[in-house]
Amino acid sequence: MNTKDKVFEQIKRKLIVSCQALPDEPLHCPLIMGKMAYAAMLGGASGIRANSVEDIKEIKKKVNLPIIGIIKRVYEGSDVFITPTLKEIELLYNEGVDIIALDATKRIRPDGKTISEIFPAIRERYKDQLFMADCSTYEEAQEAYELGFDCVGTTLSGYTDYTKGKELPDLDLIERLVKNLPIPVIAEGGIWTPEELKCVFDLGVYTAVVGTAITRPMEITKRFANAIIS
Ligand SMILES: CC(=O)N[C@H](C=O)[C@@H](O)[C@H](O)[C@H](O)COP(=O)(O)O
Numbered sequence: 001m002n003t004k005d006k007v008f009e010q011i012k013r014k015l016i017v018s019c020q021a022l023p024d025e026p027l028h029c030p031l032i033m034g035k036m037a038y039a040a041m042l043g044g045a046s047g048i049r050a051n052s053v054e055d056i057k058e059i060k061k062k063v064n065l066p067i068i069g070i071i072k073r074v075y076e077g078s079d080v081f082i083t084p085t086l087k088e089i090e091l092l093y094n095e096g097v098d099i100i101a102l103d104a105t106k107r108i109r110p111d112g113k114t115i116s117e118i119f120p121a122i123r124e125r126y127k128d129q130l131f132m133a134d135c136s137t138y139e140e141a142q143e144a145y146e147l148g149f150d151c152v153g154t155t156l157s158g159y160t161d162y163t164k165g166k167e168l169p170d171l172d173l174i175e176r177l178v179k180n181l182p183i184p185v186i187a188e189g190g191i192w193t194p195e196e197l198k199c200v201f202d203l204g205v206y207t208a209v210v211g212t213a214i215t216r217p218m219e220i221t222k223r224f225a226n227a228i229i230s
Pocket residue numbers: 018020049070082155156159188189190191209210211212213
C-alpha cells in the first residue's frame with residue numbers, strides 16, 4: 001500500500017478532530033493544542049486537523065495520527081483565509097503534513113487568481129502531496145475533483161457570502177457529494193452532536209471533522225449558558 005492509500009485507510013470511517021485556537025481565542029498556544037490533540041487521540045480520534053506550523057509541530061510531538069494541516073491567514077482584499085496562497089502551501093509542505101487543506105471556493109484569492117488558475121501548477125509541483133478542497137457548494141467540490149484534489153470537504157458551507165445562513169451541518173450538500181463524486185467526501189462544519197456525526201456517516205461520508213463541539217470550550221460554555229438565559 002503506498003503512503004497516500006495508507007493515510008486514507010487510517011482515517012476511513014473514523015473521527016477527525018480539529019484542534020484550533022486563533023490568536024484572539026483563549027486557548028491560543030501550541031502547547032495547549034498539542035495537549036488537546038493528545039486528549040482527542042485518547043478519546044478515539046483517528047486524525048487531527050490543525051492550523052499553523054507552530055501548532056502542527058507541537059501536535060506531532062504528542063500524537064502519531066494523520067494530520068490535515070492548514071494555515072489561516074487573512075490578506076487585505078480577499079475573503080480567502082484557509083491556506084490562501086502558495087506561501088502557506090510551501091510552509092505546510094516543508095513541515096510535512098499528511099493532507100494539506102486549502103480554500104477551493106470560487107472566490108478570488110489574495111494573488112488575484114481563482115483556484116482553477118492556481119491549482120494545476122500546485123498539483124504538478126507537489127506530486128506526492130495529498131490535498132483536501134475546502135468547499136462551500138456542490139459546484140466548487142465538483143471543480144475541485146476535476147482539478148485533481150484528492151478529497152473534498154464541506155468546510156466552508158455557511159461561510160461564503162453565497163452560502164451564509166445555511167443550516168449546518170449541510171446535509172443536502174454532503175448527500176449530493178457522496179452520491180456524485182468518486183473521491184472521498186469529508187463532512188466538516190457545524191457537527192455539534194454525536195447524533196449529527198452518526199447522521200453524516202449514515203449518508204456515506206468517507207470521514208468527518210469535528211472541531212468546536214470538542215475543542216472550543218468557550219463556545220461550548222456559551223451553548224450551556226445561553227440555554228438558561230430567560
Ligand atoms: C470556517 C472555518 O474557518 N473553519 C475552520 C477550518 O479549519 C475551523 O475553524 C473549524 O473549526 C473546522 O472547520 C471544524 O468545524 P466546526 O468547528 O464547526 O466543527
